[in-house]
Amino acid sequence: MIQHFLKPMLPSLSNELPEENHWVYEIKYDGFRCLLFWDHANVIMTSRNGHPFHTIFPEVVDHLKTLENNVKHLFPILLDGELCILENENKANFELIQKRGRLKQPDKIEQASRQYPSSYCAFDLLAIEGEYIHRHSFLDRKEKLQNLLQLTGVQTNKISTDSRLNFINFTSRSSEIRNRVQIDKSEGIVAKKLSSKWNPGIRTNEWIKVKNLKFHPFILLGYDTENGFFHVGVIKDHSVQFVGLFSHGISPQEKEALIQIIKKNIASRNGSLFLIEPSICVELSYLELYKNQLRQPRFVSFRFDTNWEECTWESLQKNK
Structure with missing residues (x-):
């Protein structure tokens, strides 16, 4: 049986x-x-x-x-x-x-x-x-x-x-x-x-x-030293909106360099979360948006060619 x-x-x-x-x-x-x-x-x-x-x-x-x-x-x-x-x-x-x-x-x-x-x-x-x-x-x-x-x-x-x-x-x-x-x-x-x-x-x-992944640039918002996740967001209604976390895809060398940049440019701190002013953009892959959050985001590359003001909610919606 x-x-x-x-x-x-x-x-x-x-x-x-x-x-x-x-x-x-x-x-x-x-x-x-x-x-x-x-x-x-x-x-x-x-x-x-x-x-x-x-x-x-x-x-x-x-x-x-x-x-x-x-x-x-x-x-x-x-x-x-x-x-x-x-x-x-x-x-x-x-x-x-x-x-x-x-x-x-x-x-x-x-x-x-x-x-x-x-x-x-x-x-x-x-x-x-x-x-x-x-x-x-x-x-x-x-x-x-x-x-x-x-x-x-x-x-x-x-x-x-x-x-x-x-x-x-x-x-x-x-x-x-x-x-x-x-x-x-x-x-x-x-x-x-x-x-x-x-x-x-x-x-x-x-x-x-x-x-079937999507790709889009995002604004780096900060790093959480407790869980090892980077926070990212986009511009929506003239303010920065958080849309997700990532930790996968980034090499140990890239991760360490990014952590040091964040720590040297801290704008504020919330417990273990170090926050910075918008300046750095990163390209992430993701599956889709679910409840306005990225599903399965993964680091692809730094986007030094992108101004953070270009990372908008409107462009993210068009990427669906």
Whole structure:
């Protein structure tokens, strides 16, 4: 008998997609990684840390139960996928799925499931007919998953924003998927080796994720000696507005030099936070703005060619 929960296999982060013939590419959706166990008695959805999702996203469970007769001869089934609230065929809404994930009261969960319904976007099949197949090749698992979902009536050639169940297909054309990601502002791309096995709980180099990052200059505001984060902001309504923190991407030499500059030019201090007047600009990469804060900011370079007054909220909004 298969277990309800396995620790997910995770892709490794890279700046470049592998381009060899034995690699294929999938859209990366911005949602909750979710393993889905399905048998005659239950639909159990679990997060990557084993927390239950099926009580928070009942619309997916209810939909699958209407499809049970089509696939019950293949139970028990274990799927791997992303639980999303889709904006379009290639993009999910991070803010809405985060809001829904925090709900606990049944009446609010029920209301949200109608107002902002989620979709389970399956990309892998780990068990079928009660047998694990996660050690089969990715290509074999993907073909079996496609056949399974076609039995439920899912259109496996495209993602539907109105469906509670979707199939994430792959392409062998990296240029084509890059174009889709740029146009629809997707989270990124996951490259997968066709021969790859699914190994629970590891971060593998046979799956590679490349994020669809944005780049923008920001004003350096200060440095927190307690947690090691630099603070950045932009000009909004004629004043400086804080928009995020960064610590990754900067070399030890660059970091030390920047700390010394900040300490020599302190304008004020708030506990462990050393603040300076606007003067230095840095280029950061980031995924998106969430609640007016940068998601996953990372240092790219100093921007000595940029005047701090050019780092505005308006230009940041245009960068969406």
